[in-house]
Amino acid sequence: MWDVEIRGMASAHAIIASSIFMATVMPAALVNKFSVYGTHMVWLYCVAGSITVVNIAVFWLLGISPPTKKNTLSYKISRFFRSCLYFLLSCLFFHTVVVLYGAPLLESALETFSLAVLLSTLTTLRCLCILGPNVQAWIRVFSRDGAMSVWDTSLQITTGCSVIGAWLGAFPIPLDWDRPWQVWPISCTLGATIGFLTGLLAAPVWIHWHRKQLTYKLK
Amino acid sequence: MKLSSSVFALLCLILEIVSIALFLRGFFPVPVKSSFSAKSKVTDIPAEPQTGNNAVNSSRAPALLFKRVVIVLIDALREDFVFSSDGRRFMPYTRHVVEKGSSHSFIAKARPPTVTMPRIKALTTGSIPGFIDVVMNLNSPVLLEDNLIWQAKSAGKRIIFYGDDTWVRLFPKHFMEQDGTTSFFVSDYTEVDNNVTRHLDSTLKRDDWDILILHYLGLDHIGHISGPHSSLIGPKLMEMDDIIKKIHASLISKESEGTLPNLLVVCGDHGMSETGSHGGSSEQEINTALVLISPAFRRKVGLERPAVVEQVDLAPTLALGLGLPISQNSVGRLIPAVFEELSMREQLRMLQINGHQLSQLLQDSNPVFHKEDGYEQFRVAEKAHGSWMKLYVDGNKSEVLSNMGKKVRKQYLDALKAMSSALSKQMGKYDLYSMIIAMTFILQVLFLLLLAMPEALSRDAVVDVPLASSLLSLPFYLLCLFGSALHVLVCTSAGGPCYLCSLPWVLVFSVILLSSAFTCALVGMAARRLPTSNKTPTKSSGWALSELDALLLTGTVFHTLSLGSSSFIEEEHQTWYFLLNTLCLAVFQDVCRRYFREQRQRGEEEDEGPLLPSASDAGLSFSPAMELGVSAGSEKWLALGTPLLTLTCCRLLRALNQTGVQWAHLPDFGHWLNSGDHKVFLSVLAAVSLLLILVLVQRHCSLVSKIALALGLLGVYSYRAAVGNVLFPWPHSSRQVSKGTVEARFVYVFVLGILFTGVKDLLRSQVMSSAVDSGRLKSRGLWEVYSGVVLLVALLFRAHNLPTLACCLLVQTIMAQFIWKKLHYDAAQTTIMHYWFGQAFFYFQGNSNNIGTVDISVGFVGLESYVEAPAIILTALSTYAGPLLWACHLLCYLSSQTDRVVNGLGHGSYCFALLRSIPAVFYVVLVTALRYHLFIWSVFSPKLLYEAMHTLITTVVCLFFTFMDQDRSTRP
Structure with missing residues (x-):
């Protein structure tokens, strides 16, 4: 059972990771003068979009999402809208945090918000896919020893890695190297993306490595 | 030798500050300067020797060439x-x-630092600017030296x-x-x-x-x-x-018959x-081209290998060529080739003027100038010059005269060369021996601190330094012998300046003794530590870090490593703001976890399935059930709001003063407030801040101090109004701006009064019989001292910085109330957080790692004229107000928590010492390694001074910690 789940997770993560590479490569054919630095916003939204689509598709196909109690259409719609609301709130939350970290308030607000969108895509969206719009479950997963399945653990790892990646990405900004990737918010978005990729890679490996120690309580 | 943690920390810091002082002495060599402050004048130029009557040679100045x-x-x-x-x-x-024209070409050797500004100074003054010159002159970029x-x-x-x-x-x-x-x-x-x-x-x-x-x-x-x-x-x-x-x-084309020739100088600075x-x-950096082109020179016939001269030689050469006095501190000697077309009399005259100036400088800068070869040679040459002049004036035109003239010229040139090299030896060189000795010392102190960590942070907070046993060991004597031998060897062979070698022997020997004893003690401690760590591997695995601990450790390491980059030193405030924000978020997460988990009552099944490596949280395992009953709903929300409020405060303060280098030019809130049009805002803001300060500080004080504090803060406002920073709320008759001396002194009286009351309470708590009463009195006394410091800082801070002070106090109050007490952080964690906050507030005040941001005007608050000692103390106090206030708050907080945290003060002072030592030691080693870096004097040297000053301040703070800790240990 373990191996099956881990293998499934590894393949799902591989698909998500490849979608990021696709989103980096594909627009070059479509958009004129596309480059990760030059047209950074385009790249950012391509990546965010592709991750969204692939995530939703993969988790829907795998059926990881928690079982819904009611199967009516209106419940599904309200779930959908709540998810959207949560996503928006998380964007605003990340935006606020980034501003508190010292991003300019008015100047380049679009860039800051795009970073927030990317971070939300990398973290909140996966939460929504795996746990659904259920704050209690989120708190459970992100409190200590709260994971109850392999997917919860992978969620913890990828989320942590993305945030730490963005955090580390801010370090080179004060250096006076005048490199194109030091422009706000490129280093942070790149950091977050690389962190996310690392998380995707690390999660199955880590779980495989620790599969003896991991025992999940069931509800 | 058993020492309590605080005494141990204090001793380590004192040793460290002494070694840093030694390091600075070696790093910034004392520049050669003549003691006269005036500049060279034409009248200083010596008369030509043996001219008989003055009428023959009335013009002292050399002729214009x-x-x-x-x-x-x-x-x-x-x-x-x-x-x-x-x-x-x-x-x-x-x-x-x-190759073919009438020119002279040379390779001019520049001295390091091969950077433009010192090189321009060298070219114009003829002196070799040391680093300390550059640092000292950062405030006044104007070159005041004779040039x-x-x-x-x-x-x-x-x-x-x-x-x-x-x-x-x-x-x-x-x-x-x-x-x-x-x-x-x-x-x-x-x-x-x-x-x-x-x-x-x-x-x-x-x-x-x-x-x-x-x-x-x-x-x-x-x-x-x-x-x-x-x-x-x-x-x-x-x-x-x-x-x-x-x-x-x-x-x-401009030159015509009869006029003097022109000169074209082509040179590089580095x-x-x-x-x-x-x-x-x-070699490539110091060898520059120097080409002098003038019709006055003889035409060349072919390519000659350019001669090597010093870059500083250009200054006296140009001065003599233009008929000007040579600038006083010049160590250069004239380039003889330039003057070879002149008559022998003129040549000798030029050489004499240059030699006289050099010998004057040598007399001023070197106490044993008589022993210098060059000085003696110059005396001899001058005498020979005199006898040559006698022959010349007598009208002797024979071969003898010209041969003798050549001999005198050679004598002069040798003398100049010897004097010039003696002078330039004294400067522009690092005293590497002192630097390395200081570095070994400081590294020893750091290792000692690190090795003592488990003992110092134990419950007893007692460190056992095996000094006595090491004094009796054989390696100690061997090391002493070795050290003395090394010292003798270095001092007898060293070519450059050496501070340690000029010290008396007794002092040097005591230093060697101390160093050897230290090494032995260090080895002893390390040996003691080694078997225990091997014996109990289970214990070390049980010692888990919470996320907060991990963050505090990573942050310290990150910050220390970031000092290796000049940009990160320039923008160090960014590092601290960044770390502080992360800290606040981590604390927020801790608070969330605590309150939301308690709600869900999942506390008892702790040992099941640890996913993250951190198994037990110190905060949670501590929390007693009694605390649960007390915590009301409102408290939870206040606790949750505290980190967020702190974050908001930090963000606002960050916008107040823009510092650093890259973004320093951006408009900030402080400029907006000071721009004159917004004086009303500034007044209101200052008044509100002062009110907030009063409200926040007065809680712990006695009634007398409260009144004194209120009056003092009123005095601060009226001082600012008198100086003209803020508006008077009342109609004011005299419109002119005064210096506000009266108002400032009024505040000083209250500061002294409050400090006096605090010290009195502290002393009285010593003689009280009941422990509870004395504890309360002591705590009150400490808070009063603290509020005295706050009042003083409020007076010294500029009006637009008063919100920084208010926010500092606000954050301290709410963090202490809702976070540090409630979440049961131990003394070490609290200390590290205080240190981080202190660092961040240092930059919130508008400081940076550039000497230029030090506000020297506070040295004049309440003083009619410049008095050195109070000015320096006030400037240091206001510059380091942030770290100092946080350290004082830590002292007050830890001593009020003695019932909860055992030996908190000892742990606190130890952590403080360690936190200061790690970056300071790293930085000293780094600066030694990077001493030829391009930015060494523009970025690294000022930061070195800041680090040294910060260590000094920390030592003073640790002294207070030790005092407070001491009277705890003397009491039963």
């Missing part, structure tokens, strides 16, 4: 750009003149300058006409030079100037961009060659390394 001088200074003009095959290709005209430009200006010469604006800053109002070009944009290498050249044609046509200085930056910029072998170098050198050709042609940078001391 050149009518006009054009100095073309090409930044980074390496010697081989002119004198190698590259030069023939790219600078054909210059090469032609060098060629000043001499020329006071002699009535008209000077025109175009080029690097460093000159304009060094010599304001010296130039008749000037156009400074900023070298800020290194990537631009055409515009900077066009800015200079565009004036050239019109200036060369005119006749109303005597000296023209052109400083071209383009070559240096190309070097920085793409190195000395870049394809851009050739065209740039050709452009320079064209300019030289143009100037030379124009100078030749070279360029193989990577294109400069600042260090490699």
